[in-house]
Amino acid sequence: MIPRIRLTWWDVTLLAIMAIGVVLAVARYAGGIGSVANINNAYPWGWWVGYGIMTMIALGGVGFTITLLVEVLGVHRYHALLRPSVLMALLCYSGAIIMLMVELGRPWMVWMILVSWAPTAALYEVGWCAFLYLSVLAFEFAQVPLEQLGWGRVLRVTRAIYMPLMLLGVTLSHLHQSSLGTLMTLIPHKINVLWWSDQLPLLFLFSAMMAGPALAILEYLAAARWLGFEPRMDMLASLARIEAWIVGLFLAFQVGDLVARGAVDAMLSWSWFALSLWIEVGLGLLLPLVLLILPEVRQSRGGLATACSLIVAGVLLHRLNVTVIGLRVRHWETYYPSLGEIGITLGITAGAIFVFGVLARILPIHEELTRSAAGPRRAVVPAGALRGARGIS
Amino acid sequence: MTAPAPKPKAMIQDNTRCIGCRACMVACKSWNNRPADHTDFFAGPGYQNPRDLDANNYTLITFNEVVTGAKPDWVFGRQLCMHCDHPACASACPTTALTKTALGPVVFNQNRCIGCRACMQACPFLIPKYDYENLAPLIHKCTFCADRIEAGLKPACATVCPTSAISFGDRDDMVAEAKRRIAAAPGTYIPEIYGLDEVGGTSVLHLSSVPFEQIGYITGLPKTSMPDLTHRWLRVTPHFFALLYAMFAALTWITHRRSRNQEHGGKTA
Numbered sequence: 001m002i003p004r005i006r007l008t009w010w011d012v013t014l015l016a017i018m019a020i021g022v023v024l025a026v027a028r029y030a031g032g033i034g035s036v037a038n039i040n041n042a043y044p045w046g047w048w049v050g051y052g053i054m055t056m057i058a059l060g061g062v063g064f065t066i067t068l069l070v071e072v073l074g075v076h077r078y079h080a081l082l083r084p085s086v087l088m089a090l091l092c093y094s095g096a097i098i099m100l101m102v103e104l105g106r107p108w109m110v111w112m113i114l115v116s117w118a119p120t121a122a123l124y125e126v127g128w129c130a131f132l133y134l135s136v137l138a139f140e141f142a143q144v145p146l147e148q149l150g151w152g153r154v155l156r157v158t159r160a161i162y163m164p165l166m167l168l169g170v171t172l173s174h175l176h177q178s179s180l181g182t183l184m185t186l187i188p189h190k191i192n193v194l195w196w197s198d199q200l201p202l203l204f205l206f207s208a209m210m211a212g213p214a215l216a217i218l219e220y221l222a223a224a225r226w227l228g229f230e231p232r233m234d235m236l237a238s239l240a241r242i243e244a245w246i247v248g249l250f251l252a253f254q255v256g257d258l259v260a261r262g263a264v265d266a267m268l269s270w271s272w273f274a275l276s277l278w279i280e281v282g283l284g285l286l287l288p289l290v291l292l293i294l295p296e297v298r299q300s301r302g303g304l305a306t307a308c309s310l311i312v313a314g315v316l317l318h319r320l321n322v323t324v325i326g327l328r329v330r331h332w333e334t335y336y337p338s339l340g341e342i343g344i345t346l347g348i349t350a351g352a353i354f355v356f357g358v359l360a361r362i363l364p365i366h367e368e369l370t371r372s373a374a375g376p377r378r379a380v381v382p383a384g385a386l387r388g389a390r391g392i393s
Numbered sequence: 394m395t396a397p398a399p400k401p402k403a404m405i406q407d408n409t410r411c412i413g414c415r416a417c418m419v420a421c422k423s424w425n426n427r428p429a430d431h432t433d434f435f436a437g438p439g440y441q442n443p444r445d446l447d448a449n450n451y452t453l454i455t456f457n458e459v460v461t462g463a464k465p466d467w468v469f470g471r472q473l474c475m476h477c478d479h480p481a482c483a484s485a486c487p488t489t490a491l492t493k494t495a496l497g498p499v500v501f502n503q504n505r506c507i508g509c510r511a512c513m514q515a516c517p518f519l520i521p522k523y524d525y526e527n528l529a530p531l532i533h534k535c536t537f538c539a540d541r542i543e544a545g546l547k548p549a550c551a552t553v554c555p556t557s558a559i560s561f562g563d564r565d566d567m568v569a570e571a572k573r574r575i576a577a578a579p580g581t582y583i584p585e586i587y588g589l590d591e592v593g594g595t596s597v598l599h600l601s602s603v604p605f606e607q608i609g610y611i612t613g614l615p616k617t618s619m620p621d622l623t624h625r626w627l628r629v630t631p632h633f634f635a636l637l638y639a640m641f642a643a644l645t646w647i648t649h650r651r652s653r654n655q656e657h658g659g660k661t662a
Contacts, residue, residue, distance in 0.1 A: 029528075031524060031526075032526045032527055032528050032530065033525045033529075033530065034525030034526040035526070037525070040525070041446075041447060041513070041519075041522045041523060042519070044508065044510035044513040044514055045514055060579060065416070068641075072641050072644050072645045072648065073644060074645075074647075074648025074649060074651065088407070102566060104507055104508045104509055105506075105507070105508020105509075105510065105523065105529075105530040105531075106506060106507050106508040106529060106530070107507070107508070109488075109505075109506065109507040109508070110507050112488040112505055112507050113487050113488055113507065116488040116489050116505070117488065117489070118486060118487050118488060118489045118625060119485060119628075120483075120484040120620055120624060120627060121485055121486055121487045121621070121623075121627075122485070122512070122623050122626075123485065123486075123487035123509060123511050124487035124488075124625060125627060125630060126487075127487055130575060155460070162646070167638060167641050167645065168638070170641050171634060171638045171641060174633070174637055175630060175633065175634060175637075179626075179627070179630070182623050182626040182627060183485075183511070183623070185621070185622045185623055185626070186481055186484070186485055186515045186622055186623050187514060187515060187517075187614075188516075188615070188622065189611070189615075190514075198622070198625075201626050204469050257459060288629065303574075318580050328517070329519055330445070389488045
């Protein structure tokens with residue numbers, strides 16, 4: 001039986017944006033990267049890498065962050081966030097892979113990474129880890145449709161190997177989230193002193209961990225609103241408390257690193273770079289930290305949505321600052337993203353949201369919904385762990 | 394009898410001898426089969442053409458207006474791949490399409506390139522260029538005429554320079570020669586060899602009459618190998634992997650044992 005869903009106005013809008021992205025992607029393959037993108041010899045990486053890959057992977061950190069919290073640290077009160085987070089991660093990584101297929105000059109050669117031996121290259125490690133982690137995510141999420149289909153024998157196998165693979169996924173995430181930062185440590189001569197740090201691997205790892213709970217809270221609030229269930233504010237408030245700690249620690253780490261590297265002068269003197277850093281730190285860290293410290297904000301949907309959106313936007317700006325905005329090469333060289341570049345990334349983002357919205361309506365992703373309403377076939381044990389089984393054995 | 398190990402080669406670019414004839418650029422295009430470009434006067438400072446290296450130009454004589462003594466003067470500089478001893482580009486390449494050969498050239502294997510452009514981002518000298526308009530684009534940069542060197546010849550540019558501004562030989566000899574020239578004519582040269590220890594040493598050594606930053610060179614680069622910046626982190630990765638996996642597994646076991654015990658406790662009580 002094919003589940004039927006009614007397309008809403010939102011779905012149609014997302015589909016339209018996707019269509020524009022597809023047209024632009026076709027133009028890119030027909031005319032070359034140069035026909036749609038402004039990236040050039042001085043700025044070989046632009047919006048596509050800064051947003052489409054670096055930020056998408058950072059946001060995909062929601063998968064391992066919530067998995068770490070629920071499955072490894074055993075904080076089961078956030079269990080309702082697990083399935084949405086794994087699905088979001090799966091879609092973020094898939095989006096990043098699609099971006100890569102557009103962004104690479106010779107995408108048909110990408111398999112070459114898997115048959116190379118280049119342990120000195122951060123991208124080699126990122127490539128391997130992301131490839132493996134995407135497989136783990138697909139495996140983890142596959143349990144949901146498998147339950148729906150009622151394929152018991154397959155499920156028994158997947159549940160047996162769930163634990164080691166889940167741990168592998170969490171470990172791989174730590175490695176490649178940090179390796180994206182390692183990648184950027186290679187160019188201290190290009191990245192402004194405000195962002196180049198030999199601690200970039202840790203900054204990237206921790207900021208991905210910071211983006212995780214924020215994105216999970218945002219998703220839960222959005223799902224509560226558009227799928228129509230009552231959000232458990234006590235759960236969100238307690239996660240927001242944890243998030244406040246993460247944001248505070250990250251803020252201390254980033255500012256401490258700036259001080260330790262003697263970059264305070266550059267931070268306090270006027271430049272466009274300094275302005276961009278202040279927006280990143282002020283609006284992406286300080287303001288949400290203040291908001292999340294207030295108990296009334298943690299209890300309010302609007303307040304949480306605002307704070308978490310700021311955190312996500314701050315992570316986006318951090319990635320952009322490190323990979324694009326903070327870079328300076330020869331003084332006459334410049335880069336700004338073209339409409340084509342932005343259009344393709346919007347298409348990919350819209351696609352990820354659209355797929356999420358569809359799956360959230362036909363599969364038991366949200367515990368709040370599966371409790372009351374039944375899908376086409378009743379979920380086997382919807383309230384269990386991601387692997388479905390009740391409790392953990 | 395085994396042949397003695399080949400000695401790494403190097404090239405001296407003596408900018409004090411350069412007259413800006415650009416024969417090196419022509420020879421380079423010719424040997425590497427690069428198409429001609431439409432050029433205009435004053436693409437860059439003075440009569441420089443083109444403004445920068447690109448996919449069709451692997452080397453470039455730069456025309457720099459410098460005030461020497463009391464009068465303005467054109468002082469020439471040259472851009473080409475430095476062929477680093479510890480190339481950042483090769484260390485950044487996830488498919489080992491770029492490699493440093495024993496004789497010195499950093500060579501590009503186009504059959505391995507996926508087009509990620511990490512080498513362009515990594516290069517401290519901004520050398521690798523891309524042909525973005527191409528449907529199957531490739532990285533382009535000076536090859537140090539690796540094929541010619543392999544055959545015992547000089548790079549194309551070094552064969553045509555009419556003023557001997559380009560010298561080629563074993564790196565040890567070239568370093569000694571560069572030092573000799575500076576010592577012999579301290580009024581002509583600034584006492585600095587660009588490339589001797591920039592980013593850990595390169596296979597191209599530049600000499601100049603004026604400070605290098607005045608003729609468009611990228612200065613202030615670290616004197617240590619760039620790839621070390623990432624190696625520090627990457628070489629511990631396997632250990633981190635094992636450590637983290639074990640740690641998470643242990644944590645999971647502990648937390649799940651607790652919840653198991655709670656369940657059992659609940660049942661029995």
